[in-house]
Amino acid sequence: MVDFAWNGIGLAAPLGWEPSAIERDGLLLADGAGPVCELKWNRVQGSFSFDKHLKRLTKGNRSAEVRAVGPDEVPSDWAGALDRLAESGLRARSFLWRAGENRGLGAALHHPGTGLACLIQFFIRSAADEAPAARVMATLRDHTAGKILPWTMFGLAARVPADFALDTFSFRPGHYRMTFWRSASGGRSGRAPVGKGPGVRLDFERFAPASVLLKRTTLEAWCRDRLAHAPPTVLPVEGGPGLVSWCGEARTSLLRRALRRVVRTCGRAWTTDAGNAVLAVTATGTAPLAESAFNDICGSFTLVPEEAV
Amino acid sequence: MVPVRNEAVEETELPGGLVRLAYPLAVKPWFGRLADKVGLWDGRPMTKRVELDEMGTFVWRHIDGRNTVRRIADAFASAYEVQPREAELAVTAFIKTIGQRGMIGLK
Numbered sequence: 001m002v003d004f005a006w007n008g009i010g011l012a013a014p015l016g017w018e019p020s021a022i023e024r025d026g027l028l029l030a031d032g033a034g035p036v037c038e039l040k041w042n043r044v045q046g047s048f049s050f051d052k053h054l055k056r057l058t059k060g061n062r063s064a065e066v067r068a069v070g071p072d073e074v075p076s077d078w079a080g081a082l083d084r085l086a087e088s089g090l091r092a093r094s095f096l097w098r099a100g101e102n103r104g105l106g107a108a109l110h111h112p113g114t115g116l117a118c119l120i121q122f123f124i125r126s127a128a129d130e131a132p133a134a135r136v137m138a139t140l141r142d143h144t145a146g147k148i149l150p151w152t153m154f155g156l157a158a159r160v161p162a163d164f165a166l167d168t169f170s171f172r173p174g175h176y177r178m179t180f181w182r183s184a185s186g187g188r189s190g191r192a193p194v195g196k197g198p199g200v201r202l203d204f205e206r207f208a209p210a211s212v213l214l215k216r217t218t219l220e221a222w223c224r225d226r227l228a229h230a231p232p233t234v235l236p237v238e239g240g241p242g243l244v245s246w247c248g249e250a251r252t253s254l255l256r257r258a259l260r261r262v263v264r265t266c267g268r269a270w271t272t273d274a275g276n277a278v279l280a281v282t283a284t285g286t287a288p289l290a291e292s293a294f295n296d297i298c299g300s301f302t303l304v305p306e307e308a309v
Numbered sequence: 310m311v312p313v314r315n316e317a318v319e320e321t322e323l324p325g326g327l328v329r330l331a332y333p334l335a336v337k338p339w340f341g342r343l344a345d346k347v348g349l350w351d352g353r354p355m356t357k358r359v360e361l362d363e364m365g366t367f368v369w370r371h372i373d374g375r376n377t378v379r380r381i382a383d384a385f386a387s388a389y390e391v392q393p394r395e396a397e398l399a400v401t402a403f404i405k406t407i408g409q410r411g412m413i414g415l416k
Contacts, residue, residue, distance in 0.1 A: 018394060155392050173391075173399035209389035212363050276390035 001139070003304070004029075005152040007166050009041055009118065010141035014132055019153065024166055034123070037136060041118040043144065048110040048117055050093040057095070057108075057119070064099035077134035078105065084138050089113055097121070105133055114145045151178070152304060155275075156206055159300035161293065164202055176206040177228065184287040198261070200285030203229055204301055208277040219278070220244050223269045229282040231267055243270040247291075250284060261286050268298045275303040312381075312404055312413045313374045319356075320369075328369060329360045332412045357410075364389065368403050372413060378404060 001012040004019070006027055013029055017037065020030035029037040050068070058066045071079045074094045082092045092107045106121030120140065122133035143149055144162075151158045154171050156178075164180035171177075184198035205228065207213055214222055220237045223244060224230050231237055231246040239245050251263035266289065269280035281298045283289045319331040334355040336344075344350035361369055367388060371381045378401060386396035407413050 154395075173395045173402070208391050208395070209364075212389065215363070274390070 003152045005141075005143065005150040005157075007151075008043075008116065008142065008144035008149060009039060010139075010143055010150065010152075011039075011136060012139040013037065013136050017136075022153070022169070022171070033125070036129075037120070037122050037133070039118060039120045041116060043115045044110075044117045045115055048112070050091075050108050050110070053108050053117070053119070054093065054095055061097065061099075064097045066095055066097040068093055068095045070094075074105065075130045075134060077131050078137065081134045081138035082107065085109065085140060088142070090116075090140070090142060095121075105130065107137070109140070111142050111144075114142055116142045116144050118142075155304050156204070157300070157302050157304045158204055158297070160202065160297065167201070174208055176204075178204045180204075182287070198286045200283055200287045200289050201229070202289075202297065203227075203280070203282045203284070205280045205282075206277050206303075207280075208275070210271050210276050210278045213278060214271070219269060219271065222278070223267070223280065227267070227269065227280055227282065229265060229267065229284045231265065235265070243268070245269075264288055266291075266294050268294075272303055274305075277303060279303070310378050310415045311374065311376065312372045312378060312408070313416055314372055315412050315414065318412050323360065326366065327361060327363065328366050329358055330369070330412060331356045331358045332410060335411055359410075364399070365403060368400055369407075372404075374416075 002015055002017070003012050004010065004027065006022065007025060009027070016031045017029045018031070019027055020035065021028035025041050027039045028035055054066070054068045071082070071094070073096075078094065082094065085092055090109050090111050092109045094105070094107045097104045097106070103124050104121045105124050106119065109118040109120065110116065118140075120137065122129065122136070124130060124133065147162050148159050149162050151160060154176060156176060160180055161182075164182045167179040167181040169178045180202040182200050182202070207226070219241060220239070223237070224233070232250050235246050235248045235250070237244050237246045245268040247266040248264070249262055250265040256262045263284065263286055265282065265284040267280065267282040269278060271278055279301055281294075281301055283294055315332065317333050321329040321331070323329055334357045336355060341350060345352060364385070367385060368381060371384055379397070382397040382400040383393070385391070385400050386393045389396070391399070404413065408415065
């Protein structure tokens with residue numbers, strides 16, 4: 001099984017299931033034959049009505065026949081998985097859908113404590129797909145209540161303070177990047193963060209293959225040339241061939257000092273022992289990030305061999 | 310799918326183990342007629358040269374008319390220790406690019 005943890009949701013999926021679409025609050029997993037699992041989630045305030053959400057689902061998919069079902073109408077493995085989720089506080093209502101030859105099994109979930117509302121569905125091609133769906137369902141986790149959010153995607157793992165909101169992300173061959181933003185006020189706003197105003201931007205980057213990228217250059221020179229938030233030329237970089245770090249003022253002036261808008265930057269980049277990659281974490285912004293917090297974040301950023309999970 | 314090299318592509322070994330490829334440039338007929346009329350082209354086939362980096366050279370060397378795209382991606386993944394899916398995307402993007410330039414075909 002491979003672990004995925006994305007923006008507050010975690011689950012473990014069979015090795016062949018890979019993310020084929022990633023949204024801020026959504027995941028679509030597919031295997032070689034097509035989509036197998038889709039998740040959408042949100043945080044809702046106040047009460048949550050399963051009936052209302054399932055009715056909305058029915059209305060939004062007129063081509064499919066969607067119906068809510070009780071525990072006696074779903075496979076026993078699936079019912080067992082929902083029972084296990086109920087132990088962690090997640091309430092669930094299952095549904096079935098059918099559209100021509102295709103059918104699916106899913107559930108609407110809600111955690112009253114955290115406000116997480118999640119819609120998950122599995123594409124069932126044959127009866128043999130029901131057991132893996134139940135196994136994956138049982139691994140679903142709600143991380144939104146914690147002070148630290150775990151992130152695991154495409155062989156990268158990190159632990160990020162929950163007050164940092166996901167800003168942008170991209171996973172292109174050779175370069176993976178996730179950016180988080182925390183405003184100076186510290187709260188997680190409901191709107192997408194735009195990175196404007198006082199705050200701090202946290203950047204995670206993974207470059208590969210390191211053996212090629214660093215063939216004719218040093219890690220320091222490469223970081224200055226290639227990182228999204230490279231260390232300013234005036235800022236000294238400490239470290240050796242396998243790890244460099246820097247910390248200081250990136251943009252400053254008398255006016256910025258007077259307005260308390262001095263941009264500080266901290267960064268660390270290192271080559272991994274296994275995996276042939278360069279990992280880099282930078283924190284840049286007008287709101288300072290404690291050194292211990294930055295060290296913890298850097299320490300948590302690592303490569304995860306998929307088979308080892 | 311098995312990529313096959315265009316026999317018209319000339320390969321030159323460069324110092325450092327890289328390769329330079331010279332391939333015939335496909336000229337659009339209307340452009341050829343226009344270039345001919347204004348005296349910019351004498352009708353001989355035009356060639357273009359491209360130097361591959363280390364990873365491009367690796368893939369090019371594995372294009373031998375027998376290796377499938379998947380097998381090349383597997384070799385790439387194990388040689389550079391990148392994820393299999395990442396290698397697959399990188400290799401297929403490269404093969405698509407050189408395929409569009411007429412340097413290879415697919416069988």
